Amino acid sequence: MEQLTKFLSENTHIHYATPQSPDYTELRPGFILNVREVPAMIVRPRSAEDIAGLISVLTANDLPFSVRGGGHDMYGRSQIHEGITIDMREISHVEVEVENLTARVGGGVISMSLLKALEVHGVTTPHSVTPTVGYTGWAIHGGYGLLSATCGMGVDQILGAKVIDARGSIRDADETMLTAIRGGGGAFGVIYELKIKVYALNQVLAGAIIYNPGDLGERIHHFNMKYWELKEEGIPSRLTVYQSVMNGPVGKSLVVLFMWASADTEEGQKWLSRISSWGPVAVNTVTVQSLADFNAITDSMVPKHTYGTMYSLCLHQLTPEVLDVIAEHAPLQPNNPEVIFTAHEVRAEALKPSLTNVFINRIPHFTIEVIPMAASAEKLEENLVWAQKFIAALKSTDPRNFVQSNYPPLTSTNDLDLKMYYGSYYNDLKKIKQQYDPDNVFKHTVIRL
Numbered sequence: 286m287e288q289l290t291k292f293l294s295e296n297t298h299i300h301y302a303t304p305q306s307p308d309y310t311e312l313r314p315g316f317i318l319n320v321r322e323v324p325a326m327i328v329r330p331r332s333a334e335d336i337a338g339l340i341s342v343l344t345a346n347d348l349p350f351s352v353r354g355g356g357h358d359m360y361g362r363s364q365i366h367e368g369i370t371i372d373m374r375e376i377s378h379v380e381v382e383v384e385n386l387t388a389r390v391g392g393g394v395i396s397m398s399l400l401k402a403l404e405v406h407g408v409t410t411p412h413s414v415t416p417t418v419g420y421t422g423w424a425i426h427g428g429y430g431l432l433s434a435t436c437g438m439g440v441d442q443i444l445g446a447k448v449i450d451a452r453g454s455i456r457d458a459d460e461t462m463l464t465a466i467r468g469g470g471g472a473f474g475v476i477y478e479l480k481i482k483v484y485a486l487n488q489v490l491a492g493a494i495i496y497n498p499g500d501l502g503e504r505i506h507h508f509n510m511k512y513w514e515l516k517e518e519g520i521p522s523r524l525t526v527y528q529s530v531m532n533g534p535v536g537k538s539l540v541v542l543f544m545w546a547s548a549d550t551e552e553g554q555k556w557l558s559r560i561s562s563w564g565p566v567a568v569n570t571v572t573v574q575s576l577a578d579f580n581a582i583t584d585s586m587v588p589k590h591t592y593g594t595m596y597s598l599c600l601h602q603l604t605p606e607v608l609d610v611i612a613e614h615a616p617l618q619p620n621n622p623e624v625i626f627t628a629h630e631v632r633a634e635a636l637k638p639s640l641t642n643v644f645i646n647r648i649p650h651f652t653i654e655v656i657p658m659a660a661s662a663e664k665l666e667e668n669l670v671w672a673q674k675f676i677a678a679l680k681s682t683d684p685r686n687f688v689q690s691n692y693p694p695l696t697s698t699n700d701l702d703l704k705m706y707y708g709s710y711y712n713d714l715k716k717i718k719q720q721y722d723p724d725n726v727f728k729h730t731v732i733r734l
């Protein structure tokens with residue numbers, strides 16, 4: 286620790302906080318408040334050179350550290366008890382090259398800031414549904430979102446990366462390291478900057494359709510029967526329909542995020558009319574708007590910090606058996622506004638990797654998220670009981686419908702079987718880890734190889 290303190294005293298532009306610092310309580314919390322790990326220090330580098338210096342001091346002195354971007358890991362894995370948090374939030378630049386449809390983005394930028402910066406140039410890129418999620422942390426593990434069906438997953442956008450490696454050297458990731466980063470996450474170094482693809486898409490037709498609560502179970506069944514019919518006909522890749530159950534303005538109801546990712550909004554309106562006819566609509570906020578504006582609305586639907594955790598499952602289909610479980614348990618969702626259930630489909634361009642990567646779940650599937658969140662620790666206990674019963678009932682459905690593994694960022698480390706998840710990529714990934722980080726310097730990560 287002495288050497289680290291010395292390094293920081295020689296680099297006074299690097300802000301840091303210890304539990305005694307006045308801003309520590311503001312800097313420490315991520316999205317989940319019930320994270321028990323209390324870091325000994327939070328350090329906020331501002332450049333690649335700062336990170337390189339830090340990694341050298343930390344590794345030379347055997348100090349455990351983690352990397353934090355947007356702080357939205359649902360299991361608090363970006364903080365370690367009595368360790369050092371490398372907090373990337375001050376590295377949030379966005380430099381756009383419109384003519385090449387690329388951008389260089391700092392490793393600590395959050396989706397919302399990224400979209401706003403891209404909008405100035407008339408471009409956008411796939412991003413997380415919740416805008417406060419760190420872009421890098423989202424993209425390097427896979428990255429689902431409302432543009433995945435149109436433009437691909439987060440990993441499919443990564444063209445390059447500037448990384449601080451295990452020796453504390455700043456390097457441009459070569460193809461091997463890039464392949465591993467695209468789905469293997471932060472296990473190969475600290476990502477100072479990503480070079481990503483951007484798309485000339487100024488405006489979309491997007492918003493939320495909130496159906497009248499009515500008989501919620503019946504509503505869910507009917508909606509999914511209609512969705513199934515649509516699937517049989519073929520859903521255009523420009524259209525994304527993301528279903529959830531939330532406690533919204535009209536009570537507990539089926540809330541569908543609608544995204545028509547095309548300038549041809551007339552065609553989009555036809556799809557909107559069709560989907561809106563699947564039940565009596567209480568509120569419809571779908572309108573032509575920029576993605577940054579739409580993001581600001583979704584931002585208002587999710588708390589900034591919360592007590593909670595998440596249970597997730599990837600299923601090939603929402604079979605009648607699965608829908609029966611959802612229709613039984615979703616209506617029992619506790620009434621506080623933080624609790625959410627979602628089911629979204631991975632389809633179309635999200636299944637077609639355009640760059641070499643190790644993101645494995647490239648088969649059509651639904652990701653189910655049961656998210657018990659609450660404003661207090663006491664309230665969370667009650668919500669957990671509901672969520673655990675719900676996920677247990679889903680897990681007791683036909684196992685042949687389960688995708689071989691769940692999505693790592695949405696799965697606790699104990700429940701994550703990386704061999705099963707990566708399948709044939711697992712040994713290659715281990716070899717790449719051995720090549721770039723033989724001493725496992727980057728071990729406090731979501732993907733632990």
Ligand SMILES: Cc1cc2nc3c(=O)[nH]c(=O)nc-3n(C[C@H](O)[C@H](O)[C@H](O)COP(=O)(O)OP(=O)(O)OC[C@H]3O[C@@H](n4cnc5c(N)ncnc54)[C@H](O)[C@@H]3O)c2cc1C
Pocket residue numbers: 315316351352353354355356357358359361362363364373392393412413414415417418419420421422423424426427428429430470471472474475476477587694695729730731
């Ligand atoms: C409210 C909410 C909504 C979400 N919505 C979506 C969604 O729509 N789609 C989706 O796919 N996922 C979603 N997620 C999951 C989220 O994408 C992942 O948990 C992601 O890893 C969070 O990134 P972060 O930077 O915000 O989190 P952090 O907790 O800061 O980071 C998580 C991990 O990412 C790695 N990491 C982050 N930045 C860097 C960096 N610069 N260099 C090296 N490693 C880094 C580290 O290993 C770190 O432990 C959501 C999560 C929450 C809580």
